Amino acid sequence: MAPKPRKVTIRGREYRVLLPSIRDPRLHVAAVLLTLQVLGQTVLDFRLSIAQIVICLAAGAFIEFGYEFFKNTTIMWPASGLLTGNSTAFILRVPGTFHGQWWSTRGWWIFVGVVVVSMA
Numbered sequence: 001m002a003p004k005p006r007k008v009t010i011r012g013r014e015y016r017v018l019l020p021s022i023r024d025p026r027l028h029v030a031a032v033l034l035t036l037q038v039l040g041q042t043v044l045d046f047r048l049s050i051a052q053i054v055i056c057l058a059a060g061a062f063i064e065f066g067y068e069f070f071k072n073t074t075i076m077w078p079a080s081g082l083l084t085g086n087s088t089a090f091i092l093r094v095p096g097t098f099h100g101q102w103w104s105t106r107g108w109w110i111f112v113g114v115v116v117v118s119m120a
Contacts, residue, residue, distance in 0.1 A: 018076040049104040060085030
């Protein structure tokens with residue numbers, strides 16, 4: 001017998017709830033990317049701020065979660081959006097950001113724009 005799908009009701013509307021599985025390969029890729037980001041910030045002197053990483057993650061998560069919530073009435077963990085945001089932050093650099101500027105938001109619109117185009 002198949003397990004009953006999880007659902008939640010918000011303001012009289014029913015939404016499916018999809019939680020991540022530990023077997024989801026996207027979680028393993030995310031763990032590798034997180035490790036690389038931590039190494040980049042601590043040992044490899046990446047010219048990237050923590051704020052720029054968080055902005056990319058938030059943009060990707062917001063886009064995927066919003067799409068699923070409003071289009072498919074689903075509440076889900078935005079694994080693909082987080083991977084896209086993390087990958088963008090890992091690859092993209094903005095001139096003028098130096099190692100040690102942990103909370104610089106320099107070029108935030110560039111990071112968000114690249115994530116938006118990547119998610120399209």
